[in-house]
Amino acid sequence: MTSLARPGGNITGLSSLGADLSGKRLELLKETLPKLSRVAVLGNSANAGNGIQLRETERAAGALGMQLQYVDVLSGKDIETAFRDASKERADAVFVLGFPGPLAERTLLAEHAVKTRLPAIYPQINYVEDAGGLMSYGTSFADLERRAAVYVDKILKGTKPADLPVEQPKKFELIINLKAAKQIGLTIPPNVLARADKVIR
Numbered sequence: 001m002t003s004l005a006r007p008g009g010n011i012t013g014l015s016s017l018g019a020d021l022s023g024k025r026l027e028l029l030k031e032t033l034p035k036l037s038r039v040a041v042l043g044n045s046a047n048a049g050n051g052i053q054l055r056e057t058e059r060a061a062g063a064l065g066m067q068l069q070y071v072d073v074l075s076g077k078d079i080e081t082a083f084r085d086a087s088k089e090r091a092d093a094v095f096v097l098g099f100p101g102p103l104a105e106r107t108l109l110a111e112h113a114v115k116t117r118l119p120a121i122y123p124q125i126n127y128v129e130d131a132g133g134l135m136s137y138g139t140s141f142a143d144l145e146r147r148a149a150v151y152v153d154k155i156l157k158g159t160k161p162a163d164l165p166v167e168q169p170k171k172f173e174l175i176i177n178l179k180a181a182k183q184i185g186l187t188i189p190p191n192v193l194a195r196a197d198k199v200i201r
Contacts, residue, residue, distance in 0.1 A: 023060035040086030
């Protein structure tokens with residue numbers, strides 16, 4: 001790919017900006033927990049984008065004066081141990097990198113966050129809406145899907161993919177689950193709640 005504006009060949013599409021949103025997620029955690037200083041980062045080193053996401057998270061944490069503890073979660077079997085380690089290391093919160101997993105694993109993440117009373121932020125809405133997590137901030141995939149349909153239409157009408165730039169996301173969503181907040185004894189500050197695109201009560 002030459003550039004996002006001129007991808008070349010038969011490449012085009014939409015970017016989700018996964019790694020680039022780490023700083024914003026950490027800022028939201030800090031606003032939710034003003035005394036936040038230690039964060040357990042859960043990732044999966046077997047995933048291609050894990051290293052990039054972790055580096056971006058480390059950079060953002062340095063700017064915010066936070067200490068990170070990386071915990072590798074290679075499968076659902078590692079989730080309980082990951083939260084136990086986070087608690088043992090006195091983490092104030094959990095930051096989940098974008099690693100794919102079945103709903104059962106996402107649900108386990110949310111359940112262990114409640115069990116250990118650790119606020120957690122997730123990269124996608126399904127960790128909150130489907131699995132019961134506390135909060136997520138990320139690209140609106142519903143918006144990406146609508147925009148992808150426009151690309152498909154243009155290509156079917158003869159536009160070459162190389163002539164269509166790879167577009168950056170335009171819409172981001174903050175989802176907050178007040179049920180999960182209540183379960184861990186957390187009050188979401190009004191200024192964070194006011195910015196939520198969706199609040200689950």
